[in-house]
Amino acid sequence: MQRVEATIFAASEPVGRETLARIVGKSCSIDLLIDDIREELRGRPYDLVAVAGGFRHLTRPAYADAIRRAFGTAVGESERAVDLTQSDVLVLMCIAYFQPITRAELSSFFGKEISRDLIGHLRGAGLIASGPRSPTTGAPYTYVTTKQFLLEFGLDTLRDLPDIEALEDAGLLSKEKLLAGDIMPDFAGSEEYDGVQVDE
Known part of the structure; x- marks a missing residue:
């Protein structure tokens, strides 16, 4: 022992x-x-x-x-790979729940194009990586979360992610709005969303 x-x-x-x-x-x-x-x-x-x-x-x-x-910092905070904006977190959430997923599929969720810079930011932080090529036309890259993602959010496996239905019940996520691209109308800009400044 x-x-x-x-x-x-x-x-x-x-x-x-x-x-x-x-x-x-x-x-x-x-x-x-x-x-x-x-x-x-x-x-x-x-x-x-x-x-x-x-x-x-x-x-x-x-x-x-x-x-x-x-x-001046709690354990783990000084080791944080990157500061994440609300946009980063929303995209990361979609990748975590729907991986492997393409950038085009992410864009359809949000109704706005997800920039290569945002994907590059998450990749640079080690939170996502390239997954298998999509079987769709052009065989685009897909994205998946990494071991660093699990470490950053204190998860043992992806099965430890909060249940989507539980998030819906708590009013934190609406699968219908997400799939309709209605989760964040001003996602691509830096305008206010529900009183919170969204930084890109």
Whole structure:
């Protein structure tokens, strides 16, 4: 158990099950070891979490304010790959839910052309990558999310994304509006949307 915890603690990225199995042997249950470590960490200011297909030590959200006061930033904020605009987040959300997806398909969702610059910004941040070529005419590139996307948003797998129906029930997303291209009328500009300045 201590070898597993020490390995995860020392690693700069999430440690996968294959690596942990090399440490303790394939006959040992990784899940039981992780559960035991989490039990020992109960009440501590950090926990062992599953993220991006591996395990990582992270401080608990309750201590973010204390860390921010001490260092001027919470853990993870200084490592943020890029500052995302509302437009970036909306496009990234569509890629995450509908991948693999082409730029033309993204443009049809929003009723406005999605610029190559916006796609380049997300690619440069390591949040998206090229997926398989689309079987449509011209075989355009598709886009998919990356491991960095999972790390950035604290997800273990894409199955951890909020359920679309739950987002609709909470009033945060309307699938009908999204598919009708009605999610954000002034998406391509830098005009105000519901009182929020949208920066491109």
